[in-house]
Amino acid sequence: MTALLEVQDLRVTIGSTAAVRGTSLAVDKGETHCLVGESGCGKSISALSIMGLLPKGSVRETRALRFAGEEIGGHGEREMEHLRGNRMAMIFQEPMTSLNPAYTVGSQMTEVLRRHRPVTRAAAVDRAAELLARVGITAPGLRLGQFPHQLSGGLRQRVMIAMALMCDPELLIADEPTTALDVTVQAQILRLLAELQKDLGLGILLITHDLGIVARVADRVSVMYAGEVVESAPTAELFAAPEHPYTRGLLTCVPVPGKVKRDEPLGSIPGVVPRMQPGFTGCAFRDRCPEVTAACSGSFPRRTIGNDHQFLCTLEPGWVGSAAA
Ligand SMILES: Nc1ncnc2c1ncn2[C@@H]1O[C@H](COP(=O)(O)OP(=O)(O)OP(=O)(O)O)[C@@H](O)[C@H]1O
Ligand SMILES: [Mg+2]
Numbered sequence: 001m002t003a004l005l006e007v008q009d010l011r012v013t014i015g016s017t018a019a020v021r022g023t024s025l026a027v028d029k030g031e032t033h034c035l036v037g038e039s040g041c042g043k044s045i046s047a048l049s050i051m052g053l054l055p056k057g058s059v060r061e062t063r064a065l066r067f068a069g070e071e072i073g074g075h076g077e078r079e080m081e082h083l084r085g086n087r088m089a090m091i092f093q094e095p096m097t098s099l100n101p102a103y104t105v106g107s108q109m110t111e112v113l114r115r116h117r118p119v120t121r122a123a124a125v126d127r128a129a130e131l132l133a134r135v136g137i138t139a140p141g142l143r144l145g146q147f148p149h150q151l152s153g154g155l156r157q158r159v160m161i162a163m164a165l166m167c168d169p170e171l172l173i174a175d176e177p178t179t180a181l182d183v184t185v186q187a188q189i190l191r192l193l194a195e196l197q198k199d200l201g202l203g204i205l206l207i208t209h210d211l212g213i214v215a216r217v218a219d220r221v222s223v224m225y226a227g228e229v230v231e232s233a234p235t236a237e238l239f240a241a242p243e244h245p246y247t248r249g250l251l252t253c254v255p256v257p258g259k260v261k262r263d264e265p266l267g268s269i270p271g272v273v274p275r276m277q278p279g280f281t282g283c284a285f286r287d288r289c290p291e292v293t294a295a296c297s298g299s300f301p302r303r304t305i306g307n308d309h310q311f312l313c314t315l316e317p318g319w320v321g322s323a324a325a
Contacts, residue, residue, distance in 0.1 A: 002069040004029045004203040005050065005088075005171055009063035012042075012049050012227075018276040019045040019058075021227035021284075027171065027203040032194075034214045034235075035207045036250070037224035040273045043207045046224070047173045050205075051090050052080035068170065086116040089164035093176035095156035098163065099148040105132075105159050106144030113166045131162040135192055154185035161189070165196065175207045190217055211250065215239060220308075223247045226276050226284035233309035243303070243311040245289045245321070283313070291321045 003026040012020040020042045027033045035043050049060050052075065065073035067088060072079070084090075092098055100108060109131070110124035119127070125144065132140035135158040148156055157177065164172060174193065178186040194217060197204055208214060214221055214235065222232040223246065231244040242248045249269040271288040283289070286296040295314040304310050305317045315321070 001028065003027060003066070004031075004068060005205065006064060006066040007046075007050060007062065008065075009061075010046060010049060010065070011061045012045050012054065013059045013278055014045070014055065014057060016277060018227055018278045018280065020049065021276060021280075023224070023227070023229050025205075025222050025229060025232065027205050029170065029203050030197065030201045031219045032197065032204045032206055032217050033220045033222065034218035035205060035222050035224060036209060036211065036214055038209065038273050040275070041224045042227040043224055044175055047090065047175050047205065047207060051084060051088065051173060052077070053084075053090070082116075085112050085164075085169075086167045087169055088171040088173070089167070089169040090173040090175065091157075091160050091164050091177050093179050095153070095160040096148065098160050099156060101148055104145055104147055105151070109144070109159075109163050109166055112163055116167050127166060128162070131165055132159070134165075134196075135159075135162045136188065137162070154181055154188075157181060157185070157189055158192075161192065161196075165200075168200065169202070171203045171205070173205045173207075176209070177206075178213070179208075179210075193217070211253075223250065226273055228284065228312065230285065230313070231309075231311040233305075237309055241309075243305070243309070243315070243317055243319075244285075244313050245291050245315070246285050247311070249288075249290075291315060291319075 005027040008024045010020055010023040023046050025033060035046065037043055048054050050065065054060060062073045064071065067083065072083065106125060106128055109128035110121060113119060113124045113127055128144060129140040132143055137143055137155065137158055151159065178189050181189065190213065193204065196202060206217065218235045220232065221235050221238045222229045223244065225246050231242065231247045238247065239251065242251055253269065269288055274284060276284060281299060282297040286292045293314065300314045302310050302312050303317055
């Protein structure tokens, strides 16, 4: 089967920072692929580079960047504009990234549709109202006439999702779409995305640092560290048998109900994600890794377990280390 989205060996350099260093991932139709990792590891830059929305001064290289089987890595701005908001859409942690404070919800939503489809204004308004209702907004007619600042955070997030769906996209990239929301609204939004996915067959690339969310919604997980995917596996397998020392570290940081107070930061792996320079060799996690050996400064192969679990480490699959004791 052709993947809906296929990224091979994506590299992004911003000034002297190697923000993404050889990331590969695929999203199938109807699948939720979660991208996890600590702050600064390159999740957002990976997403933005797929959408063709990288910050100025970034340099992107890929071996392949395919959408619905078509290579889009060489697409210019006009061709990307044709795809964006239309066949692939993105939602952000902060809704005001995609909502313009100066226009009503209705005019922004209808504009997206009319940019890509030959529909009348009335038909576009109907579609906007229908989608607002679909994302659980009551009195959609009223909301269409309001400005973003008149809505609560949760409502704005829903409006942003509805707007992303105006053209019936095949792929939705969601970058921490619920981080800024309280837990109840967060659960509603995630449920909504899951429903929409079932109804519309959407492929979703969901960026989050919340492993609880991953466990609930992901079909597949890719763990990023310092610009690389260091492990990728079907969700159940990743949680049951993580291989990369970084993944194992992340999983031991998952809070245990009752033992961790609310709003307490997650327990974490000592140290921070390093800012990578181009030309770095060896494993980027080695300074923080409890299993580090001399081999970690050299190059090593990507290891494969079965046909869909990979990790990038000098250790053999199934290794038992000091951290496991
Ligand atoms: N506009 C920019 N200019 C320069 N460097 C940037 C820019 N945006 C991101 N970077 C750098 O690229 C690297 C990857 O950043 P990215 O935003 O993708 O991380 P992230 O995984 O999304 O983190 P977070 O969880 O905090 O959102 C970091 O080293 C970051 O400092
Ligand atoms: Mg980010």
